Amino acid sequence: MAHKALYRKWRPERFEDLIGQDPIVTTLKNQIQSGQIAHAYLFTGTRGTGKTSTAKVFAKAVNCEKPEDNNPCNRCETCIGITEERIMDVMEIDAASNNGVENIREIRENVKYHPSKGTYKVYIIDEVHMLSQGAFNALLKTLEEPPAHVIFILATTEPRKIPATILSRCQRYDFKPVTIENIQKRLIFILKSMEIEFEEEALRIISVSAEGALRDALSILEQSVYWEDKRLSTQGVIDTLGIVPEEQLFLTVEALRKGELEQALEILETGGKQGKDVSHFTKDLILYLRKLLMAKVGVELEQFSTMPKDFLQRLKAQSQKLSGNWITKNLEALSELEGKMKWMGQPRILLEVFMVQVCSAQAPQGKAEGLEIKELAMRVQKLEGMLSGGRIPKNYERDTKEGIGDSKEPVLENTRPDKVTSFKNRTEETEKAKPMNPEPLNKTSEHNTGGSTPGTEKEEPSWDQEKIQQQWPDILQALKKEKKAQLEALLKEAEILGAYKGELILGFGKGFGFHREALDKKEKKTQIMEVIHRVTGKNIGLKFIMKGEELPRETKGDAEKKLTESLPKSLIEFRDD
């Protein structure tokens, strides 16, 4: 590569080049101005925020032959010598690899001698927390009686690992994570200076992904630019990162929170198109939810997170809109899901099912009876059908994107006839948290009325909500005939609201809670299901709810459990193939 590593090329040369560390810069410059320079400094902060850079600028500034406004001139012999690491007066020691007593003893020997060129000998000890106990003790001795011409600058990402005795002898400066905005500004400056064309979105992703570390931003930038064309594209960044920027996580949670399934799936889909790994995304989402939870319970995230302040603020605001319960529940579900993904050829479907579940639980009251729930139900059925089939239909991508009810039904490449549960089994299982709907996909689609999808029809009996609707009077009639008039009388008050996870959702109006309760018993359900089976030839589960009640809230307890419990089973089956 013809070019120098960007972070080297763009290493700050003057205090003014340091981004986002204004209070530190101001204080240091004032000290230089007044000549009140301390003998030991501790620079703390996450990686890539400018600790080493500041130390270098400072070392040059105090030694420069012709300082300009308390900045190093970067042109005199001393400045150049320091920049090129030729002058031994400024020593950079990496404590990670030189952490023994002997290394520090060497320094102690060395500090006695006056600087050869400049005014000060400056020792920059990077990753100082890595020093051994013995080394710290040796360092302490030097710090207790430092020669006038010596400055120590200790830099660390983990100040908590520094002995108090050392801390008490240092002036401490905490470097802040660089904000998204500042990173962006710096990148634009660099790109313009290098005459590299760029897409705004590419910049945004880099700035967010860098999580406050300007060095990281530069290295992402460096790997993403098409150097031959001098161009930075969004695709280039995504090729480099292969992970989800915080932005996408934020938006995903927004979508889930609002029950905007299409939105959530779209983000996932975009990520997929960009070649993002689903399990990576899941991991990131888990970490993000953890941060939300911490924010929710009032933990000051600044201590733990490398996220820039503006992003943290947004995250905090988001956490306020969520219940702790919502966060923990989904955190648990996702963690479980993450484990399962390792077993699965198509982990994306797991995440999609998760999203459907969360969104359906989130659907607003008014929509509970409407199309939304019906759509969600179809979506679940469809996804689960795929899972139970163990195959992803070829046109699945397009299908999910174009939405449910689309006439292009996915064609399963392999449905599993052995998965058709017997009626008896099904009845029992409906009561327990049972495995996923053995019925194939989306039989409730309006477009599908009357006919079923080619390729599934011969293997499994399928049912169609509208068809059942038509047959409903017959079913009631049959109940009556079979001397189950009481059941019929109760059931008559219910209205078919939709289908959910292979179950028919029957809603009762206000004041009919008693009816619902009376029917919502195992043996009653079994009796009704038997009749339904006789009339329609289909195995159909039943779910009774009160109208206006949020459907998923009602089904939530077991529906959700069902989802998570059913997944491993299907996976095991899938693996058995």
Ligand SMILES: Nc1ncnc2c1ncn2[C@@H]1O[C@H](COP(=O)(O)OP(=O)(O)O)[C@@H](O)[C@H]1O
């Ligand atoms: N605050 C900052 N302002 C400008 N550039 C920075 C800043 N922080 C990091 N950089 C860029 O990242 C590179 C590495 O920064 P460095 O000072 O070594 O960070 P740290 O020592 O905190 O890990 C620098 O050469 C510079 O290009």
Ligand SMILES: [Mg+2]
């Ligand atoms: Mg450093």
Ligand SMILES: [Zn+2]
């Ligand atoms: Zn100079």
